[in-house]
Every structure is written in structure tokens, then in C-alpha cells.
Amino acid sequence: MAKTAQNPVKSAETTFEVLDALKDLDGAGVTELAQHLDIPKSTVHNYLSTLEQEEYVVNRDGVYEVGLRFLELGAYARHREKLFEIAKPEVDRLAEETGELANILVEEHGRGSYLYRARGDKAVQVKAHVGTRVPLHTTALGKAILAHMPTERVDAIVDRHGLGGEASNSISSRAELEQALADVRERGVAFDDEERLEGLRCVAAPVLNHDDEIIGAISVSGPTNRFRGDRFREELPQKVLEVANVIELNVTYS
């Protein structure tokens, strides 16, 4: 179901392959990149010098690196999301009041993109940065989103990306997923019990607009030892829901 372009511009594809490689290798020289991509040195050099000229890539004494111009584009893309502007202060508050890690996720191209991440004073250290993309069915945030999408969109997403699980507790069949989504709809919140990362639990709530369309989700994550019993099942869900409701109100009137 992933749309493939009829007349793809191959050089554009190559351009992003180069950038992706530059990111994966965390900076590299021409030769190293060429080997990694299995493309002639001279070709890689042409791309890199073009990217440098356009100021999208930096050459720091022999090593090419992804440039900050992408921060410009990325920050712009984030700013364009209504949800970010509105939810950020509320999620900051959520992080402060719980002391944990609070997040905002939106769907794009059938995957989840972390828009923002606020750290409370006890917040766990997590590798994933803002901008990281994750499969929707493997996180509480993603399930909160899927649960409020029209079935046909859920189908399309599952067709496109599959249900590859990253950890043990993960959902692996369409039936399991449907059951999980029904749970989420009933409770109003979604849980994640070490499904994606060991030792990490998460409580997420959907954010809907005034037409009841899903526009994203917010959550609180933390270590299993602080996320259990009443706090995990009652306190935190209520807190997250309350914040989600405030955001929904602000989204409607804006």
C-alpha cells in the first residue's frame, strides 16, 4: 500500500540515501560512504559536494556530517503541527507534576513520530530523541492513536508496515491488535507494559479534535518500579486523561 512514485527522480532518492548513511555512520568520509552504499567514490563525492554547497551538509576537517539546516526544516515541520504548539506547555506541566518523562506523538506515513519529550526531575534516560519514528502498535501512544482511527486506515497501516514486534509482550496478530484497541477505547487510555523497552511502562491518552478525529496522543513513561499498583492503574491514567482533555479544549478553540 506504500505509494510508489510513477516517475521517481532517482537522484533525489540517492540524495537521501547519502544523508541517511551519513546519519547511520554518524559522519563519514567519501571512501567510507562509498563502500557503505556500494556506489563509486566519484558519485558520492558529487552528491556530498552538492549538499555542502547547498549548506545541508558540513565538512569538518575531512568528515562530512549532517548539517543544522535540517534543524531549520525539522523545527518548521514541527511548528506546523497544531498539536505541538498547543500541547507543549501542558505536557511540560505533566512532566513536572509527575516527575516522569512525558511525550507527544503523531502519526505520519503510518508510523509514529515523537514531536516532543519533556523531562521531569526523576525522568528515565531513554535513547530515543525527538523525531524518532516507531511502529504504532508497539507503544501505548501508538495504540491510543490506532484505537481512534477508522478501521480502513488501521488496515492500510497494518498492510503497509506489518506487526513486527520488537519485544516479548508485543502484539503480533490482527485479532490481538483489534482486542487491544477495543480495550483502549473502553478505558480511554492505553498502557504499555515493557512492550518496546524492557523495564519501561507507559500510560497514553488520545487527543481528538472537535470532529472526533485523532490528531495525536500524549503519555507518561517511567520505570516499572514506580509504575505499578494504583499509581499505574488509577492515578496516572486520570492525570494523563485530564491533560489530554485540556489540550482538546485548546485545540477546539484555536
Place this chain on the structure above:
Amino acid sequence: MAKTAQNPVKSAETTFEVLDALKDLDGAGVTELAQHLDIPKSTVHNYLSTLEQEEYVVNRDGVYEVGLRFLELGAYARHREKLFEIAKPEVDRLAEETGELANILVEEHGRGSYLYRARGDKAVQVKAHVGTRVPLHTTALGKAILAHMPTERVDAIVDRHGLGGEASNSISSRAELEQALADVRERGVAFDDEERLEGLRCVAAPVLNHDDEIIGAISVSGPTNRFRGDRFREELPQKVLEVANVIELNVTYS
């Protein structure tokens, strides 16, 4: 002095022209983009469909928009800057303690890129987001950086970008610049008195590594009515310098 690629990949250039236009127009359809770029519709369509396939662009009911995948690249590029990781918590503190807007800027391709921006409770509203790029000589942050660069690099930057001023108080000749930079070196901090934005003042301090090479600058900005007298000339400079020193220490030991 701007390096131009010997064998530029024109399609790569076009790709970024399309993305830039998409940003300038804040989302657009094929026809609108084609007119704006003066390129045939079919060509624009080829690029957009390729970018969509690669998930760098989103099509929201007929309107193409810059996608969040750039947030992934941008957040990565920022994370790669040592200065960001180390300075962020200190700049957060600076914003909290002063109640104003605190910033981190680094140089790239001869221009300044805002890496981070922390808002205190009285912080002014400024249009510029994270990622915004500015001419170095028009801000206190930029002057703090230029003042600690080897002369030949300053020359190269002036040759490349000129001294086009954005406002009245701005520096417009190489001699004026040199005088201003000497001032900065003497005082240790740089000031900005409504040079770039009317009604806005700014105090910035450089951040050097253990080899005395400049790696960026931090600052506090605020409205003229709160930035005057002793607070502007003594208190804030001392505060900013103190924070910059803490950051320098942390940069050295990491």
C-alpha cells in the same frame, strides 16, 4: 568564497528548491509550486511523488507539506553538537533564574544557527524558532562568536555573506566590525541594542573549548524596558558569563 561544487548534481539542487518552496509557501499544491518555481507541473509532480514515497513530504488532502522526517534528521544534527547536550540544562537554568529568553547559537557555513531556546516566565515572544539562521554580525551571539575566531575566518565570512544590516544600529563596515569585536574581547561579553529586532536587547557570552577555540555562544534577550541600567550592564553580563564558564568546564571534561 562559497565553495561551489565542480560536478553538482542538479536534481539534488532541485530537490531542495522544492522543499524550500514548500516551506516558504507553508504547504502548496503541484500547480502552485510549479508557478512559484517556474518549472513545469509534471517535473514538480515527479519530485513531490518521490519525496512522498521517501516519506520526507506529506500530502494532506491535496496539499503537500514538509514532513516530520526532517525533524528526525534535524534532531539528530543537533544532538551531534556537543555544545547542545552540555549547555541545554545550564541555559534552562539561565532562563528560569532571569525569567527571560535564553539562547544557544553555533556557527555553520558562516551563519548563526539557533540550537536551542529556553523561555523564562516573562520571556518575550519572538518569531524566530530553533533552527533559524541569522547573519552573525547582527546579533550579540554572533558577535561573541566572531570575536573569538581567527581573523582569516572572519574575513572569509564577511567576504561570503557581506555585512548587510537588518536594522538601524547595525554594523556596516569591516572597520566598525573590528572595533565591535575588540570591544567584545575586552569586556568578555557582547551586547545587542535593538540591532536586529526593535525593542529587543541581548547579552551574549562566548563558549570556548580547552584549546580556546570558539564552539558557540549563549545569551539572554529581553525587552528594552527590562534591559537597562545596572541590570543590562552589570547583573546580566555577570550571570551570562558565569553560566558560560560552567559550560566551558563541562565541555572540557567530557
Place this chain on the structure above:
DNA sequence: CGCTCTGTCCCAGATGTTTGAACAACTGTT
């Protein structure tokens, strides 16, 4: 000094890109 790495440059041949024109799908109007 010679060896082996780099990154850079060049040019001809192959390949991919460009392009206008034609088409289908919508929207709003008469």
C-alpha cells in the same frame, strides 16, 4: 623517500530526467 591512504577532478557513454500534451477527477456555476 616511497608507500598507501585519502579526496578531488575529468570526460565520454549510458541513463535518467525533463517536458508538453492529453486525461481524469473535482468544484462551483449557470
Place this chain on the structure above:
DNA sequence: AACAGTTGTTCAAACATCTGGGACAGAGCG
């Protein structure tokens, strides 16, 4: 309900451009 004026999309031929091997200069090292 038919229509005119939009839009986005497709196609294939003409040609501009990208590719890629090889040659080169310079750096680093023993």
C-alpha cells in the same frame, strides 16, 4: 444536468545529466 475551469496525474520521446572508471595531487606514516 451539463459545463467550463480547476486540479493532479500519466506517458513517451528528446536530450540533458548523472554515472563511473581512471588519473591526479596531497597528506600521513614508516
